[in-house]
Amino acid sequence: MAGKKNFGFERHAGRQIDLDHADNSLATELAEVVSAWSACISCGSCAATCPAGQNVGFNFRRLHYKIKLSLEVETDNYPSLLTSCLLCGKCQLVCPRGIPTRYLSIQIMQKTKHYAEVIPPV
Amino acid sequence: MLDGREYRITVIGAGPAGAAAAISAAAMSMEVDWYDKENRPGGKLNDYHQLFPDRATADQILADFDGRTDAIEIKKHFGTAVNRIETDNRQLILLSDNKIVGSADAVIVATGFDFFDARLKEEFGYGIYDHVITSPDLEKILKTNPEDLRKEGADPVSIAFVHCVGSRDQQAGINYCSRLCCITGIRQAIGIKELFPSCKVVNFYIDIRAFGSGYEELYREAQEKYKIQFIRGRVSEASENQQHRILLKAEDTLMARPLKLTVDWLVLLVGMVPSCTQVQIDNHQCTDQETGFYQPVNVFTGSRIAGLPGIFMAGACGGPMSIPEAIASGRSAAMEAWQYLKDR
Numbered sequence: 001m002a003g004k005k006n007f008g009f010e011r012h013a014g015r016q017i018d019l020d021h022a023d024n025s026l027a028t029e030l031a032e033v034v035s036a037w038s039a040c041i042s043c044g045s046c047a048a049t050c051p052a053g054q055n056v057g058f059n060f061r062r063l064h065y066k067i068k069l070s071l072e073v074e075t076d077n078y079p080s081l082l083t084s085c086l087l088c089g090k091c092q093l094v095c096p097r098g099i100p101t102r103y104l105s106i107q108i109m110q111k112t113k114h115y116a117e118v119i120p121p122v
Numbered sequence: 123m124l125d126g127r128e129y130r131i132t133v134i135g136a137g138p139a140g141a142a143a144a145i146s147a148a149a150m151s152m153e154v155d156w157y158d159k160e161n162r163p164g165g166k167l168n169d170y171h172q173l174f175p176d177r178a179t180a181d182q183i184l185a186d187f188d189g190r191t192d193a194i195e196i197k198k199h200f201g202t203a204v205n206r207i208e209t210d211n212r213q214l215i216l217l218s219d220n221k222i223v224g225s226a227d228a229v230i231v232a233t234g235f236d237f238f239d240a241r242l243k244e245e246f247g248y249g250i251y252d253h254v255i256t257s258p259d260l261e262k263i264l265k266t267n268p269e270d271l272r273k274e275g276a277d278p279v280s281i282a283f284v285h286c287v288g289s290r291d292q293q294a295g296i297n298y299c300s301r302l303c304c305i306t307g308i309r310q311a312i313g314i315k316e317l318f319p320s321c322k323v324v325n326f327y328i329d330i331r332a333f334g335s336g337y338e339e340l341y342r343e344a345q346e347k348y349k350i351q352f353i354r355g356r357v358s359e360a361s362e363n364q365q366h367r368i369l370l371k372a373e374d375t376l377m378a379r380p381l382k383l384t385v386d387w388l389v390l391l392v393g394m395v396p397s398c399t400q401v402q403i404d405n406h407q408c409t410d411q412e413t414g415f416y417q418p419v420n421v422f423t424g425s426r427i428a429g430l431p432g433i434f435m436a437g438a439c440g441g442p443m444s445i446p447e448a449i450a451s452g453r454s455a456a457m458e459a460w461q462y463l464k465d466r
């Protein structure tokens with residue numbers, strides 16, 4: 001008899017969001033150039049109206065929320081922002097907080113370029 | 123007993139706040155002149171069906187007010203709007219369409235609020251699609267003819283409520299929360315389920331703000347007893363299909379996935395905005411620059427309108443509030459007016 005019982009669970013490293021060791025440099029940089037972004041209430045209007053998000057896994061709200069939590073964007077298992085966002089600006093028309101979301105998208109693209117280079121795709 | 127026999131007070135507005143103010147002032151023996159632009163008292167309650175939190179009928183509350191205002195000496199001037207107050211020494215002169223209609227030692231302004239004009243949020247299609255209605259529209263339908271919700275005799279299959287329409291919305295120029303639309307949506311959703319038990323009822327919310335006494339309980343009852351579905355996401359747009367049903371788009375933010383739903387009726391939970399019939403007071407700027415509601419001299423302790431001796435405010439003319447809050451503020455304004463007149 002083995003001392004350890006197998007309950008059928010596996011322990012996954014990295015599932016827990018670790019706010020203690022979060023590198024929030026991207027979020028800080030973005031909040032500086034798009035200050036209204038801090039007022040996002042995660043209402044989902046941007047993602048609901050986004051033409052790019054209807055058929056593929058791209059979700060603009062989730063993406064910028066992940067950045068706020070300092071989770072790496074590029075390690076996400078859905079298509080990267082760089083290829084999905086059409087920069088159509090529809091999200092900006094519906095945002096109740098008046099966040100310039102299209103500009104936010106451009107800023108994320110620009111600021112994550114170097115991340116894309118240093119972090120290998122998963 | 124507070125004795126206000128020498129004092130003449132005018133109350134403008136005969137909704138719950140004005141009624142409470144008039145009754146309280148009369149109970150202190152003040153000489154009360156009571157105005158409303160409409161021919162009957164009651165304010166918004168006249169068009170409401172049931173009320174949160176306990177779902178008493180609005181007519182019950184109205185009847186209670188009528189009984190109490192009839193039993194006490196109050197001079198009623200219904201059908202007269204007061205648009206302007208001018209200060210002349212210590213006298214306050216009341217004007218209706220530039221004609222003097224009276225004077226008073228103190229005035230309580232209780233002119234209430236307006237419903238947000240949902241046409242301004244074009245993406246929801248109010249005024250464009252017949253089956254997009256507002257919460258006050260639904261209130262009237264529930265009160266007068268709920269049969270109107272049937273379509274060619276058939277029960278509606280699905281109905282959705284959109285929270286925060288014209289509140290918390292910079293695009294509409296309104297950043298504040300209207301505080302009561304969440305619980306209105308919950309109450310109305312229950313009303314629909316009682317009429318049409320098999321109807322699918324879905325509320326789209328950003329945050330559920332059920333702050334008042336009995337509100338959280340009603341929310342839970344809506345979930346447990348009435349099986350109303352609450353989806354955390356704001357509807358971004360509505361359109362009409364060929365069967366004249368309304369197609370909604372939202373994000374289910376908890377799933378992080380876009381969502382669609384087709385409904386027979388879409389109900390917009392409109393916010394509360396400053397009344398367009400607010401009283402002008404001399405040439406004084408007495409409303410909050412950002413919200414447009416009257417501003418008290420002190421948000422904690424005072425119902426005197428900022429900067430104006432002798433003029434007090436009560437009810438939703440000072441911002442979104444519930445009926446019990448409006449009634450309490452009407453009473454306290456009468457009390458403050460008495461104190462002001464006694465001390466001056």
Ligand SMILES: Cc1cc2nc3c(=O)[nH]c(=O)nc-3n(C[C@H](O)[C@H](O)[C@H](O)COP(=O)(O)OP(=O)(O)OC[C@H]3O[C@@H](n4cnc5c(N)ncnc54)[C@H](O)[C@@H]3O)c2cc1C
Pocket residue numbers: 134135136137138139140157158159160163164165166167170172173174175202203204205232233234235237257258261302306392393394397399400401436437438439443444445446448
């Ligand atoms: C859809 C909806 C549903 C609601 N349901 C509930 C509920 O179930 N329970 C609850 O507690 N609260 C409810 N409320 C809140 C409720 O409507 C308010 O608390 C209440 O109406 C405030 O009373 P009031 O006297 O301040 O204003 P009002 O009811 O707006 O009354 C103001 C009165 O002043 C008069 N007036 C305005 N201008 C002038 C003028 N210049 N001269 C003379 N008269 C004037 C108007 O004709 C009106 O009679 C609801 C709100 C909404 C938006």
Ligand code: SF4
Pocket residue numbers: 046049050051052053060084085086087088089090091092101102105
């Ligand atoms: S700008 Fe990008 S994120 Fe915004 S709606 Fe268009 S595709 Fe979606």
Ligand code: SF4
Pocket residue numbers: 039040041042043044045046047061091094095096097098099101
């Ligand atoms: S629409 Fe605006 S407030 Fe809503 S989730 Fe998107 S960015 Fe945030």
Ligand code: SF4
Pocket residue numbers: 285286287289290298299300301302303304305329330331391393
């Ligand atoms: S009470 Fe609810 S629906 Fe109304 S504005 Fe506030 S959060 Fe939105």
